[in-house]
Amino acid sequence: MKPSALLALLAPVLANTIAVAPPLARPAPAVALFALLVPRLAGAIAVAPPLARPAPAGCPAPLAALPVGSTIEGYRETHAFTAERLSTRPTCVLLRNFLSEVECKIIMAEAELSGALHPAETSGGTDARRNCDVCTLPPQKSAAVAAITREVAGLLLDPAAAALPGSGSEDLHVLRYGAGGEFRPHFDAMAAPRVLTVLYYLNGVGATWFPLADASTDALDFGDREAVLRHVSTLDPSRDGLLVEPAAPGDALAFYNFEANGAPDMHALHAGVEVGAGETKWVASHFFRAPGVVTPAVLHHRRMLHGRASRGVVRG
Numbered sequence: 001m002k003p004s005a006l007l008a009l010l011a012p013v014l015a016n017t018i019a020v021a022p023p024l025a026r027p028a029p030a031v032a033l034f035a036l037l038v039p040r041l042a043g044a045i046a047v048a049p050p051l052a053r054p055a056p057a058g059c060p061a062p063l064a065a066l067p068v069g070s071t072i073e074g075y076r077e078t079h080a081f082t083a084e085r086l087s088t089r090p091t092c093v094l095l096r097n098f099l100s101e102v103e104c105k106i107i108m109a110e111a112e113l114s115g116a117l118h119p120a121e122t123s124g125g126t127d128a129r130r131n132c133d134v135c136t137l138p139p140q141k142s143a144a145v146a147a148i149t150r151e152v153a154g155l156l157l158d159p160a161a162a163a164l165p166g167s168g169s170e171d172l173h174v175l176r177y178g179a180g181g182e183f184r185p186h187f188d189a190m191a192a193p194r195v196l197t198v199l200y201y202l203n204g205v206g207a208t209w210f211p212l213a214d215a216s217t218d219a220l221d222f223g224d225r226e227a228v229l230r231h232v233s234t235l236d237p238s239r240d241g242l243l244v245e246p247a248a249p250g251d252a253l254a255f256y257n258f259e260a261n262g263a264p265d266m267h268a269l270h271a272g273v274e275v276g277a278g279e280t281k282w283v284a285s286h287f288f289r290a291p292g293v294v295t296p297a298v299l300h301h302r303r304m305l306h307g308r309a310s311r312g313v314v315r316g
């Protein structure tokens with residue numbers, strides 16, 4: 001590829017990065033991820049053209065431009081982590097070493113000490129979550145949650161979306177599954193403009209499955225939840241879609257729930273895989289909202305949410 005063509009391809013990425021990166025030797029934590037993207041992207045784009053797909057709603061453009069399979073480094077305020085792009089649709093990024101072990105232990109201890117962990121209920125009284133206790137931790141009551149919330153918003157949420165009225169995070173949801181526990185396939189974003197989900201694997205146990213990741217969904221009618229469920233039941237986590245397995249406590253997964261045009265990304269359907277015998281899985285779900293970039297619900301999304309046959313696919 002000619003240098004001039006490469007420059008033309010990089011221009012939007014560079015423009016965005018330079019606009020947010022301060023002139024420091026070591027970039028400030030909130031922009032470090034993006035500043036570090038530039039040299040890596042230069043090499044990657046030289047061999048593979050960038051995806052035509054625009055950045056999902058709420059996703060920083062340079063992160064959306066990271067090719068699947070590429071890994072970059074980023075910095076939290078206290079330590080480094082790596083970010084690997086796992087899939088195009090939805091935009092899934094695996095963040096290794098994102099939380100420290102101390103942060104993981106604090107969150108699990110705060111959840112247990114809060115006395116608020118209770119068996120999960122899901123909308124419509126379905127059995128979508130089995131053998132799973134849940135509670136929420138507000139940033140106002142946890143210094144650890146407050147710090148994580150602030151840093152994640154700076155790293156993983158597009159600054160323009162984050163600045164819109166109503167944008168921000170929900171309280172942290174902490175989930176403790178026992179053996180046999182699972183969270184059946186669901187969308188996080190049917191009832192709320194949760195543009196970004198970050199899952200923190202607090203004890204490194206368990207897995208999350210995206211049965212439709214990077215698959216064609218043209219033949220699926222998402223207004224018919226039973227049909228979607230039937231299709232998903234023919235799929236296998238070891239063969240289809242994307243199976244995310246943390247390697248250690250503190251690994252995290254970020255994914256974006258809406259397309260660039262503000263419509264829900266149906267490929268973001270995901271499930272907490274059944275927990276093995278004798279195991280306990282701790283995971284925390286962090287939802288970031290940006291109402292201003294989300295298209296108002298359309299008919300089939302409402303049917304998805306309020307359909308009578310509500311077993312299985314539910315809102316988060």
Ligand SMILES: O=C(O)CCC(=O)C(=O)O
Nearest residue numbers: 207208271272283285316
């Ligand atoms: O347990 C998991 O792996 C996924 C949790 C989840 O899907 C959620 O909280 O929305």
